[in-house]
Amino acid sequence: MKEPVTDRSNTIIPHPELMELPPISMAKQAIAEDFQRYFSRTLGRDSEHCTNHYLYEALAYTIRDRLMERWKNTRRAYEQQHARRTCYLSLEFLIGRSLSNAMLNLDITDEVSKMLFDYGIELEELVDAEHDAGLGNGGLGRLAACFVDSCATLQLPVLGYGLRYDYGMFRQKIHNGHQTEEPDHWMRDGNPWELERPEFSQRIQFGGHTEHWCDDDGTLRVRWVATHDVLAIPYDTPVPGFNNDTVNSLRLWKSTATDEFDLEEFNAGDYSEAVAEKNNAEHITMVLYPNDASENGKELRLRQQYFLASASLQDTIRRWLRLEGNNFDTFVDKHCFQLNDTHPSIAVAELMRLLIDRHHLSWDKAWHITSHTMAYTNHTLLPEALEKWPVELFQKLLPRPLEIIKEINARFLTEASRRWPGDSDKLRNLSIIEEGHTPMVRMANLAIVGSFSVNGVAALHSQLLIEGLFREFYELWPHKFNNKTNGVTQRRWLAMCNPGMSQLIDQHIGKEWITDLGQLKKLTAYADDKTFQKNWRMEKLANKQRLAELVEKECGIHFDTSALFDIQVKRIHEYKRQLLNILHVIHLYNRIKQGDTQNWTNRCVLIGGKAAPGYAMAKLIIKLVNNVADVVNTDPDVGELLKVVFLPNYRVSAMEVICPGADLSEQISTAGKEASGTGNMKFMMNGAITIGTLDGANIEILEEVGEDNFFLFGLTAAEVTEMRKNYHPDAIIAADKDLQAVMQLLSSGHFNQFEPGLFDPIIDSISSPYDPWLTAADFRSFVDAQQQIAQAYQNQENWTRMSILNTTASGKFSTDRTMLEYNQNIWKLKQITPYVAKDK
Ligand code: 26W
Numbered sequence: 001m002k003e004p005v006t007d008r009s010n011t012i013i014p015h016p017e018l019m020e021l022p023p024i025s026m027a028k029q030a031i032a033e034d035f036q037r038y039f040s041r042t043l044g045r046d047s048e049h050c051t052n053h054y055l056y057e058a059l060a061y062t063i064r065d066r067l068m069e070r071w072k073n074t075r076r077a078y079e080q081q082h083a084r085r086t087c088y089l090s091l092e093f094l095i096g097r098s099l100s101n102a103m104l105n106l107d108i109t110d111e112v113s114k115m116l117f118d119y120g121i122e123l124e125e126l127v128d129a130e131h132d133a134g135l136g137n138g139g140l141g142r143l144a145a146c147f148v149d150s151c152a153t154l155q156l157p158v159l160g161y162g163l164r165y166d167y168g169m170f171r172q173k174i175h176n177g178h179q180t181e182e183p184d185h186w187m188r189d190g191n192p193w194e195l196e197r198p199e200f201s202q203r204i205q206f207g208g209h210t211e212h213w214c215d216d217d218g219t220l221r222v223r224w225v226a227t228h229d230v231l232a233i234p235y236d237t238p239v240p241g242f243n244n245d246t247v248n249s250l251r252l253w254k255s256t257a258t259d260e261f262d263l264e265e266f267n268a269g270d271y272s273e274a275v276a277e278k279n280n281a282e283h284i285t286m287v288l289y290p291n292d293a294s295e296n297g298k299e300l301r302l303r304q305q306y307f308l309a310s311a312s313l314q315d316t317i318r319r320w321l322r323l324e325g326n327n328f329d330t331f332v333d334k335h336c337f338q339l340n341d342t343h344p345s346i347a348v349a350e351l352m353r354l355l356i357d358r359h360h361l362s363w364d365k366a367w368h369i370t371s372h373t374m375a376y377t378n379h380t381l382l383p384e385a386l387e388k389w390p391v392e393l394f395q396k397l398l399p400r401p402l403e404i405i406k407e408i409n410a411r412f413l414t415e416a417s418r419r420w421p422g423d424s425d426k427l428r429n430l431s432i433i434e435e436g437h438t439p440m441v442r443m444a445n446l447a448i449v450g451s452f453s454v455n456g457v458a459a460l461h462s463q464l465l466i467e468g469l470f471r472e473f474y475e476l477w478p479h480k481f482n483n484k485t486n487g488v489t490q491r492r493w494l495a496m497c498n499p500g501m502s503q504l505i506d507q508h509i510g511k512e513w514i515t516d517l518g519q520l521k522k523l524t525a526y527a528d529d530k531t532f533q534k535n536w537r538m539e540k541l542a543n544k545q546r547l548a549e550l551v552e553k554e555c556g557i558h559f560d561t562s563a564l565f566d567i568q569v570k571r572i573h574e575y576k577r578q579l580l581n582i583l584h585v586i587h588l589y590n591r592i593k594q595g596d597t598q599n600w601t602n603r604c605v606l607i608g609g610k611a612a613p614g615y616a617m618a619k620l621i622i623k624l625v626n627n628v629a630d631v632v633n634t635d636p637d638v639g640e641l642l643k644v645v646f647l648p649n650y651r652v653s654a655m656e657v658i659c660p661g662a663d664l665s666e667q668i669s670t671a672g673k674e675a676s677g678t679g680n681m682k683f684m685m686n687g688a689i690t691i692g693t694l695d696g697a698n699i700e701i702l703e704e705v706g707e708d709n710f711f712l713f714g715l716t717a718a719e720v721t722e723m724r725k726n727y728h729p730d731a732i733i734a735a736d737k738d739l740q741a742v743m744q745l746l747s748s749g750h751f752n753q754f755e756p757g758l759f760d761p762i763i764d765s766i767s768s769p770y771d772p773w774l775t776a777a778d779f780r781s782f783v784d785a786q787q788q789i790a791q792a793y794q795n796q797e798n799w800t801r802m803s804i805l806n807t808t809a810s811g812k813f814s815t816d817r818t819m820l821e822y823n824q825n826i827w828k829l830k831q832i833t834p835y836v837a838k839d840k
Pocket of ligand 1: 137141
């Protein structure tokens, strides 16, 4: 048995006075004193070395101090009350910035702002000095961040577990219209929000082999030996609740080498090899994988997944042993592990291993615990995103977990064959191991077999899961399957990012909506009130102004705030159909060139989002958007009628400026492909009107807001399935003059004068009978809906009314509601009030 990784956990008992801190004040004067002290003493800066970054850092420490006692009190309350907890396991937490969020939750934004004003400093400048923590790709990662925010506000004992990547989501630059990627070293200037906890480090095993042996009692045991171990060091980030003294934790693991050398290698003179292994250890948490849909099967990715699962489970068991001793009888009552997609689903095998090999539980006891604590959330219907790992790779990297997976599978298939005797097709589909030339471990099957709950993220998505991808599992275990429609946190996505509109709301219905979004319904009474409408419009205008400034700075294009702001921001993917959007832009451009501009509505189109670096088609779509933008924006015939930009480096902090300034929210995926969408909710909350297909949560948005306040178009999911069987885009193009003209402009090379043939793959995909995204099929209905929108925008009073009604109907889409549903049906946690911090 190896030594524990660190002995810094030896606690000493200090004099109680050491822990007796005077209460911390929230008053302006006290904040000013701390701010000054951090700036001058801790950071050692003076007037000659005064950058926004140092001022930001001093402010961050000042604010963090005000979270610290609350943080400790929260932890203490959970421990002393032996609270049942949920561990939210996710390879991604797309946090963005933390400063404004912390100030909002402590309700000290105004005091801080005044304090800085006295020194001649603008709060916004310091806020902008913070780098985004971009530890996620898109929807799934941001959802995890919204979830932990809501759990803190709801005072639920939920602990986020993730990875502390040195490099987050790449920085996107645009060169000659092409995407290029730059590494995002987001912690280069330090990260004031995290607290290292080396005393809780864990050892993670890789490689080696297993030995089966018999202990003194004659019990068969397995040990996993000759492994190459890596250390996992936890870093905690505070997650403050809104005005409620709760501060939960997000625990992110960093990988580092153990202090051991391979002595044999070393003595054999292979010093560099022995040191190289250290390097390998550090690599595990070096970088976030930037793929958000297709799985690429890299070994390092599997290492990341196991590293997260093992470190988090060992950490949970460590805490259990400390608080409850070596008895696992009530472990199930006190834990739930929510798996954010299949990415951490190796946790099923790892918990089995820890319970059996380390803590000597029987298989049946260990399985009871595992299958009653694991719960799995699916986030995608795209088959190419379903994770599979070669058995061979598993054998090399994780031989012991693989043995356990095989045993789980054998027992599971026995159970399944009792239900369907002799139905080998069915059993083959259900099996965790996919047989074939390269046998594979199917992570979704492992997750479903090992979990007591399986959920989708919007009503349609959950329905399609049980009808399609997971049908046979549903037949076996209908009780496991459920829906939990996504949400977003209104603290960040309305209160923080749209202070003007928030204030207007407060003046009419008070502040309760910040923790009870359903309250927004009360605003409905003002939807027809002319004064309220005017004020609403003024706020929207100010937000559009702010967005226009961002566009001017990043793209050098002027957006006139009286135009319709038409926005699509999200990862670039064919199924999300940025292409359909740009076809409409080309159509508008063509109308202008034809002089067909009667009754015109000026429009500013913004598209933004990152393409996975290896996704050629997505990158080509970015290039097309940029080329079309160049042609449109420089054509004197077009002028103010139409502007188009591709906004580079879309990220959380950009969305905080974008969604308050949007008039129109583009949610135009091929029906049945977008699991939920969450950008759609942010736009709605901020009073944008949606143009959308019946897909994901759009359907629920439409249900809430009503069809008078939503622009619906396109085929339904069922129609998509039907049309795919017999799809003839050429006939559609031939029958539609407008689409024909658009295709003509594209194939004539009008947007690639000096790059002949560049867009051929795009042209081919639109005209292909095998185009899975049916872009041509939805063109006509999209253009018609856009035309209605252009007309509707000319009636500003009615548009404002629709805008207000979108905000007032957005109550359902708070992650507070989502978390309450997870809690009612899956987690069953008690809300816990921490001991109140002593403030002056
Ligand atoms: C294997 C690589 C990989 C990485 C990430 C595959 C798939 C993913 C995610 C499933 C991508 C993702 O973010 N999915 C989005 O999740 C959101 C939150 O539930 C949904 O709102 C989006 O519809 C879904 O695309």
